[in-house]
Amino acid sequence: MATIREVARYCDVSVATVSRVFNTPEIVSPETRQRIFDAAAEIGYLPNESARTLATKKSNMVGLIWDTDHRRPGWRHPFLQEILVTLKTALSAHGLHLLMLSHREPYLQAARRHNLDGVVIIDNGSQDPAVLALADAEIPCVALDLRRTGPTCTYVTSDNTGGATLAVQHLIDRGHRRIASITGPLQTAPAAERLTGFRAALAAAGLPIAADHMVESDFYLDGGHTAMLRLLASAPRPTAVFAAGDEMAIGAMRAARQAGLRIPDDIAIVGFDDIELAALVPPGLTTVAQDRAGFGTAAAEALVTMLQNAGQPPAPTVLPTTLIVRGST
Amino acid sequence: MATIREVARYCDVSVATVSRVFNTPEIVSPETRQRIFDAAAEIGYLPNESARTLATKKSNMVGLIWDTDHRRPGWRHPFLQEILVTLKTALSAHGLHLLMLSHREPYLQAARRHNLDGVVIIDNGSQDPAVLALADAEIPCVALDLRRTGPTCTYVTSDNTGGATLAVQHLIDRGHRRIASITGPLQTAPAAERLTGFRAALAAAGLPIAADHMVESDFYLDGGHTAMLRLLASAPRPTAVFAAGDEMAIGAMRAARQAGLRIPDDIAIVGFDDIELAALVPPGLTTVAQDRAGFGTAAAEALVTMLQNAGQPPAPTVLPTTLIVRGST
């Protein structure tokens, strides 16, 4: 690999000038600039990122944390792939790369060792202290689905409360009065917020909430199934169920069908997330869609803003949610 | 951030000794080692990775390339997430981090600039020249689902041919004689190999292949739907269909159902991949499962092998596939 000194020698200029050509080209004379530029292309010179990082203390890399909860190795984000793609695309437009951090080392430590410019956290509500330490440190970070702010920390999340309200309101509009809920793990922010929305909608309509019509589950298919069995055992039975995640909703649908109930006639079901499956499973799952692409782009924007003006972090982004009505209600 | 010189001064030793404590601890006397180690912990010293990389030319980072085809931004790998998780876990066990490369810059160039130790390629058959350049360069790389070898390049793939043979053999065993195929884009290796397996199974059974019973599609749901419509329009109609991907298979099932056909009585369908959906969509999709976790771990192992002994790259890994029989056949 050619070095900056070779280019300098080749062009009979100093290394400083070569460096300037690649960093502040406007301050070097057009002829010199062109000459150096051509020479660099000819001998295949590429600036060494490690050396640049060492000198500038900026690595142009941002850390990515997503599997923060080692207790649940199979944890799946409903649209992680979209987030990664959009995030990567948006960041690379600013010349930033994504470094996936492993939890074998404290995140903060890894971030410092690598001179990371910032960090993006995709949390699942595990309250991992290693993650929280990051949010409190000096390093710019933006959290997804984790409402955490700080002097260098902001977040992006969906309007979970509003979405849930929308869903439940829809059930009420359909004439339902006994509406149950299957929530996700309540220590996670999205689950808690969706429950809040559920409550708000019922309260606004003056409807009661039966204690045995609220069951906490785990966002997974089997969990939804089990939860539904419990709901079906209650008396009087709910006529509609709001499941705070589509996987759970689909599990619940199976349980209902196995119990001989027709959907939506005997029991209506609405989910949350609008996963691919929701449109495919008969009779189609009414659900609340999130702005999938919005997460990545908003996170990248927020991060870039923080990197440019080191002052206050930008305000949190709350992405809108929309109700998608299908056959299950 | 504390530097190595501060630790050295603090302990009244030379920086060389401190460096040795972190790299070759066995050659420094136990007392000194412990003293330095304690001091480092006390003043919060962390070795700067950029400086280490600069000096050693090893970055402990491996590049990850997956969206090689910019023409299909929404490209989805059926189990990208599993691959990422397992790959990351396996690599971090060796102290390696994963850097996601963007296609805004030639991959090879980015790899050199960052002193990447190696690269993992998740290809979708795009034949991207930037990817191929990587495989031909001096940098260790392992390709997934792309049969590419070289002096520093090996690959990991599923036994697509064998899996397809398994699937078609299964249809033949069920008594089918007119078996059609819906393939993926044939320029991708998995699609081509699955077609080979399809042909091999029919040939072994002495069955003919009708030209209008082989349609090329795109691995997506709608593509499978369209392909099935064409198959249903042929005469005589096939009694069974091998779709080279589950999404296509599910699209095909819908088309069949919409045409009033019963599955599996009127037409049998078998897919490939065993995506989550396969078990959920009634009556359950018979399919060929791949070793999802195997990709990541095998890739990591192959890469680490290449990093350790710089000689010949390890032989390619071909992961076994297994048939999973469900209601659709």
Added chain:
DNA sequence: GCGGCTGATGTAACCGGTTTCATGCCGTCC
């Protein structure tokens, strides 16, 4: 008693960039 070996540590060059500060040149203004 001395040469030589071994093990622990220090010295200093080096990795490949960036950036401060100095220098020299030229045109301008009075």
Added chain:
DNA sequence: GGACGGCATGAAACCGGTTACATCAGCCGC
């Protein structure tokens, strides 16, 4: 015609590590 300002460039320190080589003490064998 000389002071001055601005522009292009160069010299050299610096970023924070690694490592080849030198040094030195202590021990061994003869």
